[in-house]
Amino acid sequence: MQTLGSDLTRLLGEGAVLTEASDLEKYESGWRYGAGKTRLAVRPSTTAEVATVLALCHERGFRVIPQGANTGLVGASVPDASGDMVVLSLERLNRQIDVDAVDRTVRVQGGVLLSQLNGALAEQGLVFPVDLGADPQIGAMVATNTGGTRLLRYGDVRHNLLGLEVVLADGTVVSGLKCLRKDNTGLDLKQLFTGTTGVFGVVTAATLSVVPLPRQRAVALVGCADGEAALALLQTLENHGLELLSAFEVISAEALRAVFTHQPRLRNPFGKGDIPAYTALVELASTLDERRLNLAELLEDTLAQHVETPAGDGLTDVFLSRSDEAWDIRHHVSESLRSEGRVLGLDLAVPRSRMAAFTQAVRAWVAATYPFMRVCDFGHWGDGGTHLNLVWNPADSSLPPESLIPVVQREIYDRVMHEFDGSYSAEHGVGPHNQGFYNLYTPETTKGLCAVLKQHLDPKNLLGTTRL
Amino acid sequence: MQTLGSDLTRLLGEGAVLTEASDLEKYESGWRYGAGKTRLAVRPSTTAEVATVLALCHERGFRVIPQGANTGLVGASVPDASGDMVVLSLERLNRQIDVDAVDRTVRVQGGVLLSQLNGALAEQGLVFPVDLGADPQIGAMVATNTGGTRLLRYGDVRHNLLGLEVVLADGTVVSGLKCLRKDNTGLDLKQLFTGTTGVFGVVTAATLSVVPLPRQRAVALVGCADGEAALALLQTLENHGLELLSAFEVISAEALRAVFTHQPRLRNPFGKGDIPAYTALVELASTLDERRLNLAELLEDTLAQHVETPAGDGLTDVFLSRSDEAWDIRHHVSESLRSEGRVLGLDLAVPRSRMAAFTQAVRAWVAATYPFMRVCDFGHWGDGGTHLNLVWNPADSSLPPESLIPVVQREIYDRVMHEFDGSYSAEHGVGPHNQGFYNLYTPETTKGLCAVLKQHLDPKNLLGTTRL
Numbered sequence: 001m002q003t004l005g006s007d008l009t010r011l012l013g014e015g016a017v018l019t020e021a022s023d024l025e026k027y028e029s030g031w032r033y034g035a036g037k038t039r040l041a042v043r044p045s046t047t048a049e050v051a052t053v054l055a056l057c058h059e060r061g062f063r064v065i066p067q068g069a070n071t072g073l074v075g076a077s078v079p080d081a082s083g084d085m086v087v088l089s090l091e092r093l094n095r096q097i098d099v100d101a102v103d104r105t106v107r108v109q110g111g112v113l114l115s116q117l118n119g120a121l122a123e124q125g126l127v128f129p130v131d132l133g134a135d136p137q138i139g140a141m142v143a144t145n146t147g148g149t150r151l152l153r154y155g156d157v158r159h160n161l162l163g164l165e166v167v168l169a170d171g172t173v174v175s176g177l178k179c180l181r182k183d184n185t186g187l188d189l190k191q192l193f194t195g196t197t198g199v200f201g202v203v204t205a206a207t208l209s210v211v212p213l214p215r216q217r218a219v220a221l222v223g224c225a226d227g228e229a230a231l232a233l234l235q236t237l238e239n240h241g242l243e244l245l246s247a248f249e250v251i252s253a254e255a256l257r258a259v260f261t262h263q264p265r266l267r268n269p270f271g272k273g274d275i276p277a278y279t280a281l282v283e284l285a286s287t288l289d290e291r292r293l294n295l296a297e298l299l300e301d302t303l304a305q306h307v308e309t310p311a312g313d314g315l316t317d318v319f320l321s322r323s324d325e326a327w328d329i330r331h332h333v334s335e336s337l338r339s340e341g342r343v344l345g346l347d348l349a350v351p352r353s354r355m356a357a358f359t360q361a362v363r364a365w366v367a368a369t370y371p372f373m374r375v376c377d378f379g380h381w382g383d384g385g386t387h388l389n390l391v392w393n394p395a396d397s398s399l400p401p402e403s404l405i406p407v408v409q410r411e412i413y414d415r416v417m418h419e420f421d422g423s424y425s426a427e428h429g430v431g432p433h434n435q436g437f438y439n440l441y442t443p444e445t446t447k448g449l450c451a452v453l454k455q456h457l458d459p460k461n462l463l464g465t466t467r468l
Numbered sequence: 469m470q471t472l473g474s475d476l477t478r479l480l481g482e483g484a485v486l487t488e489a490s491d492l493e494k495y496e497s498g499w500r501y502g503a504g505k506t507r508l509a510v511r512p513s514t515t516a517e518v519a520t521v522l523a524l525c526h527e528r529g530f531r532v533i534p535q536g537a538n539t540g541l542v543g544a545s546v547p548d549a550s551g552d553m554v555v556l557s558l559e560r561l562n563r564q565i566d567v568d569a570v571d572r573t574v575r576v577q578g579g580v581l582l583s584q585l586n587g588a589l590a591e592q593g594l595v596f597p598v599d600l601g602a603d604p605q606i607g608a609m610v611a612t613n614t615g616g617t618r619l620l621r622y623g624d625v626r627h628n629l630l631g632l633e634v635v636l637a638d639g640t641v642v643s644g645l646k647c648l649r650k651d652n653t654g655l656d657l658k659q660l661f662t663g664t665t666g667v668f669g670v671v672t673a674a675t676l677s678v679v680p681l682p683r684q685r686a687v688a689l690v691g692c693a694d695g696e697a698a699l700a701l702l703q704t705l706e707n708h709g710l711e712l713l714s715a716f717e718v719i720s721a722e723a724l725r726a727v728f729t730h731q732p733r734l735r736n737p738f739g740k741g742d743i744p745a746y747t748a749l750v751e752l753a754s755t756l757d758e759r760r761l762n763l764a765e766l767l768e769d770t771l772a773q774h775v776e777t778p779a780g781d782g783l784t785d786v787f788l789s790r791s792d793e794a795w796d797i798r799h800h801v802s803e804s805l806r807s808e809g810r811v812l813g814l815d816l817a818v819p820r821s822r823m824a825a826f827t828q829a830v831r832a833w834v835a836a837t838y839p840f841m842r843v844c845d846f847g848h849w850g851d852g853g854t855h856l857n858l859v860w861n862p863a864d865s866s867l868p869p870e871s872l873i874p875v876v877q878r879e880i881y882d883r884v885m886h887e888f889d890g891s892y893s894a895e896h897g898v899g900p901h902n903q904g905f906y907n908l909y910t911p912e913t914t915k916g917l918c919a920v921l922k923q924h925l926d927p928k929n930l931l932g933t934t935r936l
Binding site (some may be wrong): 100155172174179180185186196242293301384424425426453 | 478504528545568569570571572573593605612613615619620623624626640642643646647648649650651652654655657659660662663664665679680699702703705706708709710711741754756757760761766769817818819820821822848851852853889890891892893894895896897898906909910911913914916917918921924925928934936
């Protein structure tokens with residue numbers, strides 16, 4: 001590996017190659033999950049340099065982990081513990097952002113950060129609408145197929161991806177940077193590299209469809225007596241304005257209470273009153289001026305009308321809210337729960353019509369089986385996703401978390417998969433963190449196809465840590 | 469094949485198998501293109517029966533062509549001329565349509581017609597928004613990845629597809645009928661079967677995301693002095709109401725004149741005045757009530773405001789129109805052009821910001837090279853698609869159409885692909901009709917992957933006529 005390091009330095013220049021332990025530290029650990037070891041990180045700044053790195057590693061049989069901003073939640077971007085993997089960081093592939101406002105597309109290098117992309121787009125009144133708490137790189141967003149809070153309106157990365165440039169394990173550059181919305185010519189190659197965590201190739205650039213920045217948003221927090229009331233509200237909002245709805249998030253009482261306990265600066269709209277079983281965060285967004293359509297009035301009217309119907313019986317409170325205040329509450333749920341005790345966070349999806357039944361079933365089962373655990377769920381009910389967090393005080397359990405977690409995870413995942421036709425990874429993707437569950441739940445046909453693709457695209461099995 | 473016929477009759481029942489020439493005729497020819505021969509058509513009515521048919525054909529080495537409603541435009545659904553292919557018609561797989569209104573999804577069998585699906589959805593106030601002139605079957609829509617006139621708003625079939633059930637060439641049933649909007653667990657298997665014309669497997673059922681039926685539409689016909697004026701209008705409409713825009717179609721003067729010549733019942737809004745170089749059909753649609761937002765007023769205001777800006781200089785006329793009248797004009801373009809002479813219809817896409825430059829370049833080139841041909845273009849400028857039709861009187865050319873067409877096609881496709889980074893098949897897909905161009909323009913990486921997938925999924929090479 002030492003020879004590889006000096007050869008890469010010769011080819012890519014001094015600053016491109018890191019070998020000092022102190023320099024390597026930040027490339028070894030993920031933002032929240034995943035930690036490994038490396039002796040060499042290389043930071044190419046062009047697609048050609050990425051190809052050079054991969055070709056050399058391929059020739060000499062070195063395993064490579066492509067790495068973005070390391071914000072993923074399944075450990076797919078960090079090297080394994082062996083110390084034998086080369087970290088291929090895309091962080092210097094971050095200079096090109098070519099916006100075409102008439103086309104409503106942007107061609108962007110893989111290492112550009114989401115915030116950086118949206119900064120450049122905002123200058124032309126545009127935005128890439130895949131909205132997240134973290135600030136990942138675009139190439140890694142493709143490899144992860146990131147979802148987020150506004151998927152209901154705009155879809156995930158896959159839905160907004162028009163073209164892709166990928167470098168294969170042997171250094172072959174596959175150029176498919178078209179920016180066409182219609183190009184129906186057989187197999188859509190880019191789909192193979194979307195959501196497959198970089199094990200089939202390294203995403204070095206992408207063309208994306210973007211949208212005009214909204215001119216206004218209106219947000220309400222709506223108390224719901226139970227999950228079914230939240231679903232009934234969602235249906236009304238969609239039937240009377242789906243095209244304006246940009247988020248429908250739901251927070252359980254347990255999760256919301258944690259926010260107001262640990263974030264005293266955040267105003268609790270329920271005041272001294274009870275926090276209802278579920279609170280929906282409803283957001284409308286539009287590119288229309290307020291004088292053409294006032295979204296706050298529309299939202300107020302729609303909610304008032306819903307309350308008048310039998311379906312609205314389950315609403316307990318309606319607060320029109322400042323957008324930043326409401327989102328501040330929503331974005332502090334995870335952090336607040338971690339202040340409450342040990343957290344097992346599950347990123348689940350079920351058919352959204354079954355979301356209320358699902359969370360109720362899990363609550364009943366947890367109460368009966370692990371009475372010391374609290375179900376603190378919140379998430380993207382508009383698209384059937386929920387971050388079902390279990391919170392407990394480890395002192396209350398005879399089992400240590402390391403023994404308890406895999407058992408509980410398995411039991412809940414089994415229900416999600418077998419009873420609710422759901423997903424054990426709604427939006428975080430797959431990686432070493434959930435590899436065991438991938439192995440357990442993935443149909444053999446899919447695994448067989450992945451093996452065939454891997455054999456063809458990376459025959460020496462050098463790219464990535466996830467085994468699809 | 470006679471033995472196969474009687475064995476299939478024994479397994480599937482009398483009505484399932486057709487062998488008489490008179491019965492087979494309708495399975496041998498496409499709606500507009502494609503004609504072949506068959507001695508056996510089989511019409512299974514369940515997925516299990518599809519599996520039985522395919523397993524038997526596989527065992528005995530019979531080639532099979534899966535067939536929907538035969539409305540495709542690239543000949544991918546008809547048997548070849550050999551007479552040795554078995555037609556596998558999905559037409560009796562048309563009974564199940566399971567709507568879940570809260571989920572906003574539908575699970576539907578592959579042989580259900582689009583009109584039948586939308587009939588069932590309308591009862592619950594919903595619609596599958598991929599909008600076409602033809603009435604195809606859902607399974608074939610997946611295999612073709614159908615686009616249509618409202619792609620700008622709703623995307624193509626791929627964008628609305630949540631789950632898929634496919635039967636492989638050897639009769640293996642691959643069940644993936646989930647209805648999740650978030651399920652980020654590695655390779656998205658259904659993408660391999662979308663737009664690949666059934667050569668990797670036969671689509672027997674799908675789960676689709678659907679939307680509420682709009683409560684109102686507003687339509688305008690807008691005269692544009694040139695293509696750039698149409699693009700400027702598109703940009704204004706998107707910046708002030710993208711979420712409400714549901715179609716942006718553009719018709720050239722040559723194409724529009726043909727409509728009014730051959731469809732005297734259709735009212736010409738330009739009256740005795742000149743027909744402008746391009747006419748845009750603009751449609752807004754919303755699930756909001758008129759009293760919340762009046763789309764006709766909004767459209768009128770937005771157009772009036774655009775006219776006041778420098779970008780609006782290129783507009784020649786603005787007519788608010790009845791939706792059915794405007795669409796009647798648009799939907800009669802193809803037919804009217806066929807009344808004008810011989811037509812070569814090209815289904816092209818370019819980056820939409822380059823659409824005006826592209827059509828201008830083609831016009832100049834055709835005028836210089838084939839002065840007897842007229843460029844009569846129209847199409848989906850909102851998503852960069854255009855049906856560029858060339859119309860001529862064969863008597864004016866020394867070359868017969870059979871010799872002329874491949875040359876002109878090749879020359880225009882070469883420009884689309886090499887000068888404009890476009891597509892030679894924007895939405896019609898690929899099939900025997902454009903196989904030669906597929907072979908010419910498809911990157912080797914894609915062909916290599918398709919070969920590997922085909923070898924894995926259909927090792928005896930029995931399914932379909934397209935060679936990906």
